[in-house]
Amino acid sequence: MEDDIDKQRLLGGQPAYTTADPETASMTSDLQHKQRYERLLRRAKTEDLSEVSGIGCLYQCGVDKFGRPVIIFIGKWFKFSEINLDKALLYLIHLLDPLVRGDYVIIYFHTITATENHPSLAWIRQVYDALEYKYKKNLKAFYIVHPTLWTKIMTWWFTTFMAPQIKHKVHSVPGVEYLYDIIDPDQLEIPAYITEHDMTINGLRYYKPGSAAS
Numbered sequence: 001m002e003d004d005i006d007k008q009r010l011l012g013g014q015p016a017y018t019t020a021d022p023e024t025a026s027m028t029s030d031l032q033h034k035q036r037y038e039r040l041l042r043r044a045k046t047e048d049l050s051e052v053s054g055i056g057c058l059y060q061c062g063v064d065k066f067g068r069p070v071i072i073f074i075g076k077w078f079k080f081s082e083i084n085l086d087k088a089l090l091y092l093i094h095l096l097d098p099l100v101r102g103d104y105v106i107i108y109f110h111t112i113t114a115t116e117n118h119p120s121l122a123w124i125r126q127v128y129d130a131l132e133y134k135y136k137k138n139l140k141a142f143y144i145v146h147p148t149l150w151t152k153i154m155t156w157w158f159t160t161f162m163a164p165q166i167k168h169k170v171h172s173v174p175g176v177e178y179l180y181d182i183i184d185p186d187q188l189e190i191p192a193y194i195t196e197h198d199m200t201i202n203g204l205r206y207y208k209p210g211s212a213a214s
Contacts, residue, residue: 037093037132044094051084052091060099061107062187068103068140070183071096074191075113080120089127096135103140107179111146111194118150125162136166143179146197147172177207 052058057077061070096104144151152172159167173179176198179188 040093040130041097044090047090049087049091049094052087058095061189064105064183068105069099071104071106073108075108075110075117078117080118081116085123089130100135100138103138105141107143109145109194110148110151111197124158128163139169142170144172145176175202175206180207
């Protein structure tokens with residue numbers, strides 16, 4: 001089916017489903033998206049992804065206070081210009097696919113990152129578009145810790161123009177302790193440099209219950 005569509009495009013025509021009624025076109029598009037994700041999932045289960053998993057920038061870390069799995073993303077350890085982005089997407093799917101069948105939470109630590117750690121907006125969109133609906137539906141919160149002007153601009157642009165349906169789920173917090181509103185400290189395993197930097201800029205015991213930023 002995909003070969004036929006490609007041939008029609010090469011000949012300057014439109015795929016058959018684009019001239020059909022909107023409902024049929026939507027169903028065909030959804031089917032193609034599902035098939036593409038299933039191909040990615042098969043690859044994620046069979047290919048060697050150790051070069052990405054070994055970096056340690058993405059991992060599951062306990063559960064929040066509602067029992068939902070928490071996914072940690074360490075921005076400083078993600079070298080966008082050096083990492084194999086294809087395998088990075090596969091590893092994301094390999095790790096998250098079993099977890100996103102139910103509610104889950106993501107915490108992104110932007111602590112002491114540099115330009116080399118910043119993924120492009122185009123790649124973020126590519127990843128977002130590749131994932132199934134369950135990823136968006138069951139994501140209950142996405143926390144950005146130690147945000148900067150870059151994260152604020154990127155977040156605003158992405159959630160305004162590309163993914164408005166998750167805009168209300170994205171929260172920026174200025175310090176680690178604000179996360180304690182949603183996850184117990186003993187459930188939060190993060191690199192020591194993040195804790196040290198947090199103490200440097202925020203001090204000690206600045207957390208007050210119910211004071212998480214949004």
